[in-house]
Amino acid sequence: DGGITQSPKYLFRKEGQNVTLSCEQNLNHDAMYWYRQDPGQGLRLIYYSQIVNDFQKGDIAEGYSVSREKKESFPLTVTSAQKNPTAFYLCASDQQGRTEAFFGQGTRLTVV
Amino acid sequence: QKEVEQDPGPLSVPEGAIVSLNCTYSNSAFQYFMWYRQYSRKGPELLMYTYSSGNKEDGRFTAQVDKSSKYISLFIRDSQPSDSATYLCASFPAGGTSYGKLTFGQGTILTVHP
Numbered sequence: 001d002g003g004i005t006q007s008p009k010y011l012f013r014k015e016g017q018n019v020t021l022s023c024e025q026n027l028n029h030d031a032m033y034w035y036r037q038d039p040g041q042g043l044r045l046i047y048y049s050q051i052v053n054d055f056q057k058g059d060i061a062e063g064y065s066v067s068r069e070k071k072e073s074f075p076l077t078v079t080s081a082q083k084n085p086t087a088f089y090l091c092a093s094d095q096q097g098r099t100e101a102f103f104g105q106g107t108r109l110t111v112v
Numbered sequence: 113q114k115e116v117e118q119d120p121g122p123l124s125v126p127e128g129a130i131v132s133l134n135c136t137y138s139n140s141a142f143q144y145f146m147w148y149r150q151y152s153r154k155g156p157e158l159l160m161y162t163y164s165s166g167n168k169e170d171g172r173f174t175a176q177v178d179k180s181s182k183y184i185s186l187f188i189r190d191s192q193p194s195d196s197a198t199y200l201c202a203s204f205p206a207g208g209t210s211y212g213k214l215t216f217g218q219g220t221i222l223t224v225h226p
Contacts, residue, residue, distance in 0.1 A: 004155075033213065040120050042200060042216040043156075058213075090155055101214065103155035 002027045006091050006104035012112050013078070013085065021076045021107045023091035029102075030095060032074035036060060037088040037106075046089075049074055050096075078109060086111050115139045118201055118217030127226050131188040135201035135217045138182065143206035145177050146214065147186045150198045159199075160186070191224045198222070 004025045013019045025032065031050045035043040045058030049068040063082025068074055074093075078085045088108050094101040118135045125131055133147075143164055148156035160175040162168045168175045176185040184201050198221050202214040 006155075035216075040218055042116075042118070042218040043202075043214075044216075045213065048213055092155075100158045100161070103157065105155045106153070108153070 004091055004093055004102055004104035006089075006107050008107060009105065011107055011109045013109060014112060016080045018077055018079050019109065021078070021089055021091075021109070023074045023076065023104060024072055025074075025091075025093045025102075026072060027093055027095075027102060028071070029093035030071070031093060032068070033092040033094075033101070034058075034064070034066065034074070034076045035090045035092065037090060043090065046076065085109055113138060114218075115142075115215045116201060116203055116217040118220055120218045120220060122221040122223060124223045124225065125191055127191060127193060127224055129191050129224070131186075131191050131195070131222060131224075133186040133188075133199050133201075133220050133222070135184040136182055137184065137203055137215075139203070139205065139215070140182075141205035142203040142215075144204050145175070145184050146202040147173075147175055148200040148202060148216075150200060150219070152197075156200055193224050193226055196223045 007022045033048040034046040037043050044060050046064050047066040049055035065077045090106045091104040092101045116137045146161040147159045149159045150156040162175050162177050165177050165179040172189045174187040198219045200219045201217040
């Protein structure tokens with residue numbers, strides 16, 4: 001089945017650690033996105049990539065980094081510079097000219 | 113001011129009720145309007161979308177956009193317990209380079225009790 005796979009589902013990070021969230025899609029979509037969801041704030045865009053080897057900052061990119069070495073993969077690293085990383089992270093993809101963005105099932109990151 | 117505002121609720125209704133979910137937006141360039149449904153601990157899924165003003169119906173769901181008042185609505189008829197979820201409105205302007213770069217409202221938590 002085509003779709004977006006995020007892993008892990010739950011992730012715990014110690015203070016000062018970098019962690020990487022995985023996002024893989026087999027929909028052959030050109031564009032991929034990372035959103036952060038906090039209670040009462042909806043989804044906020046962290047980074048997006050429209051083609052391989054290119055990505056752009058979203059509204060809240062500070063403390064995060066991404067790479068897009070393959071069309072299918074768009075990993076997100078939450079660095080120690082992100083002061084409040086506890087949140088639900090959602091990866092999405094879409095194709096230019098279509099109206100639907102497909103979302104993964106999310107990764108819940110908790111700082112311990 | 114957020115570009116898309118949505119009352120987070122929570123909203124609780126009895127089974128069979130008509131539910132009205134609403135958003136307002138401030139960006140006049142927005143042309144595409146979406147409603148996503150998100151079950152607890154899951155990713156959002158697209159429920160409906162409309163382009164510009166007007167109504168769109170799909171089964172028990174009706175999406176409505178009034179661009180003159182910058183108002184977006186989703187109506188659910190004969191609501192069911194399985195409709196219990198968070199509903200997110202979203203929008204983006206025409207001519208945008210990618211549809212996934214959406215601006216979301218805060219989401220409304222809906223509970224339909226038997």
